[in-house]
Every structure is written in structure tokens, then in C-alpha cells.
Amino acid sequence: MHIVHTEADGGKGGQPLRIINESLGMIQRGHQVTILCPETAPLHAMAKSAGLTVVTMPLKRKNLKNLQLLRRWLSDNRKSIDVINSHNSADTWLVALANLTLSNPVPLVRTRHASGVPRNNWTTRWLFRKACAHIVTTGEALRHQVANIGVPMSQSTSVPSGVDTQRFHPADKHDARVHCGLSQEDFWLGVVSHLRPNKGHSVLLRALAQIDNPHIKLAIVGEGPHKATLEQEIVGLELQQRVVMAGHQSDPERWFPAFDIALSPSHDMEGVPQGVLQSLASRIATIATDAGGTADAVIDGQTGILVAQRDEKALHDAIVKLYDDADLREKLAQHGYDYLSTHFTRECMLDAMEKVFSEAAQRSRSR
Numbered sequence: 001m002h003i004v005h006t007e008a009d010g011g012k013g014g015q016p017l018r019i020i021n022e023s024l025g026m027i028q029r030g031h032q033v034t035i036l037c038p039e040t041a042p043l044h045a046m047a048k049s050a051g052l053t054v055v056t057m058p059l060k061r062k063n064l065k066n067l068q069l070l071r072r073w074l075s076d077n078r079k080s081i082d083v084i085n086s087h088n089s090a091d092t093w094l095v096a097l098a099n100l101t102l103s104n105p106v107p108l109v110r111t112r113h114a115s116g117v118p119r120n121n122w123t124t125r126w127l128f129r130k131a132c133a134h135i136v137t138t139g140e141a142l143r144h145q146v147a148n149i150g151v152p153m154s155q156s157t158s159v160p161s162g163v164d165t166q167r168f169h170p171a172d173k174h175d176a177r178v179h180c181g182l183s184q185e186d187f188w189l190g191v192v193s194h195l196r197p198n199k200g201h202s203v204l205l206r207a208l209a210q211i212d213n214p215h216i217k218l219a220i221v222g223e224g225p226h227k228a229t230l231e232q233e234i235v236g237l238e239l240q241q242r243v244v245m246a247g248h249q250s251d252p253e254r255w256f257p258a259f260d261i262a263l264s265p266s267h268d269m270e271g272v273p274q275g276v277l278q279s280l281a282s283r284i285a286t287i288a289t290d291a292g293g294t295a296d297a298v299i300d301g302q303t304g305i306l307v308a309q310r311d312e313k314a315l316h317d318a319i320v321k322l323y324d325d326a327d328l329r330e331k332l333a334q335h336g337y338d339y340l341s342t343h344f345t346r347e348c349m350l351d352a353m354e355k356v357f358s359e360a361a362q363r364s365r366s367r
Contacts, residue, residue, distance in 0.1 A: 001082040002032040003357055004106075006095055008059045008088035009041045012224075013194045014274045015087060015113045016043035018138070018161040020050050025350040027052075032080075036073070036091075059091040071098040078104055082361040085109045085136075096131035107133040107360040111159075114269040115142050115292035120149045129155070133360040136353070138271025139293015157356055160272040160296060162349030163281045163340065168253045170283035170337070176258035182244070186215045187323060190259035190284075192252050192275045193266070195224030200265030200289060200310070202233055207265075207315040209237040216242070216323060221255055223248040256282035260329065261322050264288040267309035272297050272344070280304070280340035285329040287318045297344055303336040 003026060010016050020043070023033040035047050036057040047054045057073065058066045074081070074095075084106045086092040092110050099105035110132045118124050128135055128151050135156040137143040143158045177184055189208070193199045201220060208218055220230070220243065227245070234243050249255060256262060262279030263286070270292040277297060279286045286304035288294045289311075300306035305322070307314035322329050342348075 001026075001357055001361060002034070002080050004081055004084045005033065005035045005037075006057070006059055006084060006086045006091040007035070007037040007041055007043050008090035009038065010043060010087055010113070011194075012042045013196075014161060014270065016041075016046050017274060018113065019043060019087065020047055020052065021161070021164065021346065022349060022353060023047070023052055024050060025346055026354070029350065029354065031354075036070075059088075059094055062090050062093050067094055067097055070094050071101055074098055074106060075102060078102065078106065081106050083107050083109060083133075083357045083364075085111060085357070087111050087113065092127065092132070096127055099131065105364075107364040109134045109136060109356060109360055111136040111138070112142055112146065113138050113271055115139065115145065115271065116269045117145050118149055125150050133363065134356055136356060137293070139296050141293045141295070142271055157352060158293070158296070159349055159352040159356070160293065160344055161274055161277065162344055162346035163274075163277045164346045165281050165341065168256065168278045168281040171254075171257035173257055176254060176256075179254050180219070180246070180258045182219060182258050183217075186217045187213075187260050188258060189216065189218045189319065190221065190255060190262050190279075191218070191265065192221040192249075192255060192262070192278065193264070193273065195220075195222050195226040195230060196268065197226050197229075198266065198268035199224075199226070200267050200291075201226065201230050203267075203310055203312050204263060204265040204315055205230070205233050205237055205239060205243070207312040207319065208242065209239060210312070210316050211320060213323075214242060216319070217244070218242060219244045219246055219255070219259070221246045221249050221252060252278065253282070256284055259284050261319065262286050263315070263319075264291075264294065265315060266291040266294070268292070276304075277340060277344050280336040280344070283333045283337040285322055285332045286336055287315065287322070297340065298336075299339070302332075303339045304332050 288298045289309040298304035
């Protein structure tokens, strides 16, 4: 198949990483992949750096000029394209409208990465139910959101972003701490995510400040617009000796094994956070909030501990509970790893997406 991805602008978080990871996997399986996105989208440079075929296309705004440019490209390349996978609202609309003008429309699959509730109006219902051949969500909770605006469950599939278990896997804690420059004798909490307000770092810092134990420390891995605010909060909470701001790290797979507990304190609109899946794949006990589709992977008391969003007391209590109970940490780490290995690997994702794409393309050809 020739799979074309379109993206208006998915930021620097999990969305472009999902597109790139999935695209590389599809190419390894013998498919052709092309990515259409604006040059200003982070995906543009990231995909090119990964060796993927990228076509610069202005998709950020729904206007006549952008529609005409996209329509011309689709018309020129229609014979070789099997399916289009859109990832944002603007590019989905542009593809859907361009399809209305083509004698042979391209089957459109829409992936919803965020957990924001879609508008329940006739235009959105037309887009999701009629213009799209299939809706993919990155979590089961998101799938029920589109069902609530009338999309049949048979027309949607939950496909979380799979983890590359060749990259993220259990490793020696001592060696990982040497690599990361973390002390061997302390108990390390870790968060790996983009630094945005809704990722919940501030809630976690307040929870940590309520734990009167200088040996419980926190490593924050990532960059983003919330960095300066977090640094101020660390000083205000007098946590300078207990929190490491590690910045962006190109090898997060070397960091997870260094942690005693990995956390995802997010209250963001997302599917299943990549950091959660990566910690499970690294066989690290995980505490996460119930944001988006996180509960698909973190089953409370079985594969990790799930707490309410923005609840610093619940985070505090969960951290203390796992600090005090090494056997429980071990149990959750093992069960989380086992569950990840059978439900959320890169191969699971590729199998599911390959099925969605091939069925959408087949239905189009049979018309």
C-alpha cells in the first residue's frame, strides 16, 4: 500500500513521534509512506531526519488556497495512493473537501490523538461519519467520545501508540544511574514528557514537597514552555536538592531503568501517554492519572497505580505506598511489563493499523 499521512501541526509531543514510529514500521513491512505537512510543523523536520518522504504542504488553515494546493497534489498522485491518514482537524477537513471534487476519492482514515470531546454538530457528524472511512483513536475512552456523536463502533478502532520494545526494555538500575548521573543510594521518581502546564509537573512537585524524606528525589526529563515556571516552583517549594531538571534527552530508554517509580501526573487531553507505555516496557512501577486513555494501560492495583487528575494528595499517598512496599513495586512492575508486552507493543500497533488501512482501501476499490 501507499499510505499518505497529513498533519496540520501536532506540536512536539507524542503525535509526531507516533506518526514517525508507525511510518517506519510500515516501510519495514513493505509499504510506501508519504507525509504531507507544513514546513513549520515539528513533524516536518523530525520526519525528514528519520529518513521519511516529506512533501511540504500548507495544511494549517482551512482556506481556498490550501484546498486547491492539496487537491492538485492528490489529483496528480491519486493513482498511486491507497489511503490517507489525517491527524488534525484542519488537514482532515481539507482532505475531506478535496475528496468531494475528485472523481475517485481517496479513502480517509482520521486518527484522534487527543481526548477533547468533538463538537456534536451536523458538520462534525458529516466529517466523522460520512467523509471518513474509519476513525482511529489512541485510547478506548476517546473511541467512546466519537461514538457519542453518532459514529458507529464498527467504524472506529482504538489503536494506542505502540512501544518499540527493542528500544525500551528492562535494564540494570545501577548502570542506568551511572549513565544518567543519578545517585545510587536515593529513591528516584521520574517523569519523561514535554514540559507543558497540563502534563501535571506542578501537581507532582507539590506532592513531593509534602513527603518529608530527603532521599525521595525526582528527575524531570524533557523540555518545553513550562520549564521556567517549574524551576521557580522548585525554588519556592525548597526542592532544589531533591529535583533534577534533566532537560531533553535523546535516549529516554536509558533513563527509565534508573527510576524506582515512573510517573505520569498529566491532566492533558491525550490518548495513552507514551511515557506511561515506555515505563511499563522498561519494567518500572508506574503511577499515572486517569487522563485520556491512560486507564487502558494502567489498571489500578494490577499494572500500576491510577489516581485522579490534579489530586496531589492521591499522588503523595501513592508514592509513599510504593516507597514503603518493595514487594508491591516489584509486582506492579512485572504485571505492567507483561500486560504491555501483549497489548501495547509497536507490532500490536502496526498489525491494527495495517488492518484498518487495508480494509479502508479494499472497500474503496470494491465500489
